[in-house]
Amino acid sequence: MSSTSSTQRLPRAEGRVFLITGGNAGIGYFVAEQLSTAGATVVLGSRDPARAEVAAASIRARVTGAQVRAVLLDLADLSSLGTAVESLDVECLDAVVHNAGVALDDPPRRETVDGHELMFGTNHLGHFALTQWLMPLLSAAPAARIVTMGSFAAKSEQLDLDDLQSRKDYRPKRTYGRSKLAQMHFGLELDRRLRAVGSTVASVLVHPGGALDGLTPSRPPVHVRTTGARLRATPAALLVQGKHAGAWPAVRAVLDPAVRGGQLWGPRVFSLRGMPQREPVWNHLADTSVATRLWDASCDLTGVDLGAIPG
Template sequence: MPSPRTSGSSRAATPPWDVHRLPRADGSVFLVTGGNAGIGYFVAEQLSATGATVVLAGRNPAKAEAARSSIRSHVPGARVLAVRLDLADLASLGPAVRSLEADLGVERLDAVVLNAGVALDDPPREETADGHEFMFGTNHLGHFALTGRLMPLLSAAPAARIVTTGSFAAKSERLDLDDLQSRHDYRPKRTYGRSKLAQMYFGLELDRRLRAARSTVASVVVHPGGALDPLTPSRPPVHVRTTGARLRAAPAALLVQGKHAGARPAVRAVLDPGVRGGQLWGPRVFGLRGRPRREPVWNHLADTSVAARLWDASEDLTGTDFRTVTG
């Protein structure tokens, strides 16, 4: 592509971001939670095409192995590893990180994509092994505690990134700081949206604290927009799309997209040197579909007092002390 003319400068302009021509990342190590299915799978597949080593973190070894095989079949020469990790069991996080270091030989992480998540459709309310509401405990508290344990590996990289995958569903939600566990007001869709909102608050507050500590690690928040299975290409046995499902979902493609496209904001947040900590990235068209772009931080996410109170509560609920790693 020819470079545009510049005035008094011989420097070539930075080429536009191309989701189909990702920059090389040979030698980098990226960890993706929930990388064995859904959006996380496509984040892992796309990152593996850059030459990086990608570690899939999930609780089901069989699903992880299926995802590894699928990625290798679509990306010849892909370097894909797996570590067993259960975000709904805080006691399992320490052994998982030790396995990452001792068994897989990981000495640093250039990025972690906090993608894994659960969404319950129906009552009754469920709890994690630690007694936390299941969606809040898994989606937010599990990632909060995991990030604390991964900070030494992230700090060992020259300029690591923590990419938190939120949800467009969080845009219309507000946190109830007096009922974070949804004990008094449990409605599955609302509780899910709030759990993702908590993740997004965490990602932005984490970057503020990293900057204050002069850390080389940056924290970025992304969301996938609207991402539907029927618009997602098949990756058997990880995901199988029937012709009938694809045809029925075709009209929806005017507004939303498949999970392969929903992965792109996270992939850009990992790879694009122009991305900065504290930013929010999502799809270009109405925040629902299209190429990834930076968007203004949502008004309620900019409330630092809510973020700080959530942070304190999360430290208390998980027993995680970030002061030793963020200053």
Template structure:
């Protein structure tokens, strides 16, 4: 094998350069999203944190700059629970192209009662799924302007055991917080796969990849005060769990690889190597229920009707998508 054709193994601690690229990370001010942003910043790319709370975004940017010399990081205000606020996001980015968006932000409620967004949608479904669905539509002109952009949707291992109720997507008839959360993440994952099918159908250069972080615990996550603080007691008590799960810094690895690795293709699922719960990122077989294109198509149509936009409504190759 010639040296020109040799591709080194993926190394989560030695990422390829991405100078000149622009990446948007929703929810990049905390949790897994913060570590996605921190790791991507080390590649020389410009990383934009999408956050509904500017003060928290400022703290996250200061933390990244303290750890990544020369980090090019900034923030835009982004509230996925308010669909009308998403249109101005494109202008606020101030770029002529976007090389990747990581759909990471999410709401997880542990207890009733059921809550709704200002648009009248169940809060988790409306934010985690519908918000990202609509944001993708708004961003598609910028993504289409890049040579080979990627939409990376961060799902959840919790979605593996869930199934969508297409007649009650917003849990109006039977609301259980943990189940509704899992289903909202499952809807996101269906969207990611269906988006790629529709992008391929029109010859778009944009690819859609789905990832999940496995089991990612605060107690196994390195400290990034004041964003993430891990005490010595928490570290010791969590040690046994490290055999099965990992911290949020490692939970970020599949998304980072999906953004950067040229070997990753649209329509793929990536997660942690060990039982899908911990370890370095690897490609997984698409879960059986996620391969149901009829469910994905029905979800897409409902999401389009609820948001009033269609991320797959793109011109064909002869209308501006050819190199």
């Protein structure tokens, strides 16, 4: 199955502009590559300009006539986000894919320049604050989408609203899962608030299922799959997939006019692999009281007031 097979039956996107955070590597790169095949202008948001330019060059080499460029975007530095959004230099934005993420495997606990735990601060608070800056551009588009890349790592976690920064008990994998859960709660709460004010913008959740490097086609120098990695990953291919396929739910959520705000999209086969489909929102994400408290805490921690969402 080719990396563009999920987009072949989806509408063309000439004249539309999409921002992918963390679009220089991993799933974000393939989201950007696939959206480029639909004719859109794709902007790669990355904290590493050199890697972003390499990724943009890779997309141009694979996609004839690709309209792709990069902007400096550091979600771990909240004071930089306004400048990053200005550098988009567009009058409207048709979609943003909140994909960028930090995942640490080992202690010690690290912090952003703003003093927030690095994974929670980047993955959740950075995207929360970025959304406020992007809202005027999204509202200026006919029917913009905010697509949040969730993770299975969030499915077995619960937020500790009294210790969102993991100060008391820091376990990297759990803190990562909770940062993704916070993102997903935010995506749903954002859509509820957008609907309440009659906004044209929709907020959608997606997740990539199980996406392994060893099952991902090479895109040198962005990603090089060794023969050893491919062979080691082959037995897992019955259950999981590569990052090119992990990108499909996000691409669908951006392009498919039938997708609605507040939905969750993931892979069809056991939610782990295959073409994207809508799936029920996970039970623990339905707790709106948790989402509301997280929203208020996020406003306090970022100094951002997303309460006045433009319609």
